[in-house]
Amino acid sequence: MKHFVKIAACFLLCVAMAQAQSPTGAPKAVEAWNELKGEKFEALQLKGDAARGAEAFQACQGCHKRGATGSSNGAYPRLAGQHATVLIEQITDIRSGRRTNPKMAPFADEHVLTTQEIADIAVYLQALPIQYQIGDKGAGNDLERGKGLYVRDCAVCHGDRGQGHAQKFVPLIAGQHYGYVLRELAYIRDEKRGNANPDMVTVIHPYRNEDLEVVADYISRLTLP
Numbered sequence: 536m537k538h539f540v541k542i543a544a545c546f547l548l549c550v551a552m553a554q555a556q557s558p559t560g561a562p563k564a565v566e567a568w569n570e571l572k573g574e575k576f577e578a579l580q581l582k583g584d585a586a587r588g589a590e591a592f593q594a595c596q597g598c599h600k601r602g603a604t605g606s607s608n609g610a611y612p613r614l615a616g617q618h619a620t621v622l623i624e625q626i627t628d629i630r631s632g633r634r635t636n637p638k639m640a641p642f643a644d645e646h647v648l649t650t651q652e653i654a655d656i657a658v659y660l661q662a663l664p665i666q667y668q669i670g671d672k673g674a675g676n677d678l679e680r681g682k683g684l685y686v687r688d689c690a691v692c693h694g695d696r697g698q699g700h701a702q703k704f705v706p707l708i709a710g711q712h713y714g715y716v717l718r719e720l721a722y723i724r725d726e727k728r729g730n731a732n733p734d735m736v737t738v739i740h741p742y743r744n745e746d747l748e749v750v751a752d753y754i755s756r757l758t759l760p
């Protein structure tokens with residue numbers, strides 16, 4: 536309960552700050568993005584153990600599936616192969632309420648998941664192979680335009696193949712489920728994700744739904760060697 540109150544207070548404060556600083560609705564960095572402090576910093580310093588991570592991840596498989604493939608309809612993201620730094624960043628943000636994810640929050644609560652287990656799960660997941668064949672793809676209607684937008688606006692951070700950047704906390708997005716990518720892009724554009732990188736929000740803000748669809752489709756078909 537105390538935890539919930541803290542999350543609610545933080546959420547209200549964040550909303551208030553965002554509203555105070557962006558009256559036009561234009562995206563603005565409300566704080567330095569991803570400040571490394573507290574539990575996030577601590578988890579990043581810990582040495583993870585993949586075998587312990589495999590065990591702890593059993594509590595997550597009901598949603599994220601065995602092998603962390605996610606669900607092909609995109610309801611649950613694939614976690615296999617993701618950078619450990621990104622996993623730690625996202626899990627601690629979900630747990631602190633910085634990233635909005637009410638479905639998962641109870642499973643990431645400090646009473647059920649220790650900081651050490653977060654570090655363990657991160658190294659376990661990072662080493663899992665990506666099973667591209669399980670991926671959900673878009674309609675394939677306009678992949679050329681999707682590629683054009685990706686190369687122009689996204690590759691600078693996410694890499695030409697969607698590999699991301701571990702040290703900069705940029706997620707690997709190659710072959711991620713179409714439905715999930717599309718949903719996140721809308722959250723990012725509409726400022727519902729909570730922890731979105733502000734420079735990315737600026738880039739995605741003018742995108743129409745059709746633009747999000749073609750770029751998500753292109754991403755869902757990227758593969759890494």
Ligand code: HEC
Nearest residue numbers: 594595598610611612622625626636638639642643648656
């Ligand atoms: C009840 C279902 C559920 C359970 C159990 C669950 N998750 Fe999730 N998780 C989700 C959903 C749904 C999302 C995506 C939310 C969204 O749409 O933004 C997510 C997102 C994530 C992300 C962010 C992925 C990304 O690419 O940004 C990570 C990391 C994650 N989960 C890790 C875990 C771990 C570790 C556990 C176990 C301790 C776990 N999840 C348990 C439902 C669940």
Ligand code: HEC
Nearest residue numbers: 688689692704705706716719720730731732734735738750
């Ligand atoms: C300035 C660097 C930058 C640019 C430009 C950028 N991104 Fe990102 N992106 C990030 C970072 C950092 C994150 C992780 C933080 C977050 O949660 O927002 C992220 C997260 C994402 C996610 C969520 C991934 C997941 O696993 O949940 C998607 C999808 C995404 N970006 C797609 C795009 C697309 C499409 C574009 C181009 C239209 C783009 N990004 C442009 C830096 C960038």
